[in-house]
Amino acid sequence: MLKKKLKPKIKLSNSYIKKLEFVRNLLEAHRITIDDICRHTEYSINYIYGFLSARFIASDKFLHFLSHFIEKSLQEEEKDLQITILKIHEDIKEVKDKIKGLKIGKK
Numbered sequence: 001m002l003k004k005k006l007k008p009k010i011k012l013s014n015s016y017i018k019k020l021e022f023v024r025n026l027l028e029a030h031r032i033t034i035d036d037i038c039r040h041t042e043y044s045i046n047y048i049y050g051f052l053s054a055r056f057i058a059s060d061k062f063l064h065f066l067s068h069f070i071e072k073s074l075q076e077e078e079k080d081l082q083i084t085i086l087k088i089h090e091d092i093k094e095v096k097d098k099i100k101g102l103k104i105g106k107k
Contacts, residue, residue, distance in 0.1 A: 022063075023062070023063065026066065027066075032069070037069060
């Protein structure tokens with residue numbers, strides 16, 4: 001039988017491990033998936049998975065990219081929320097106008 005050569009495991013420093021945990025928590029907190037990142041960037045899934053090595057994730061370049069991605073996502077969510085609030089205000093105004101138009105208790 002042929003024995004498979006095992007690739008040596010990459011040893012990460014504590015600072016890398018802390019950054020990886022930070023990124024993982026950040027992604028989970030904002031419910032961001034790799035698919036989300038691919039949809040909002042020009043990167044393909046294979047590209048993202050290919051470069052999402054531990055060292056790349058822990059790099060300042062990736063953290064910088066991720067912070068801009070989250071900021072953009074939050075701005076889009078805020079914009080959607082503002083549109084929803086405006087719609088609710090319009091609906092409330094419409095209901096108030098209809099109530100004013102009713103002649104309740106008058107004969």
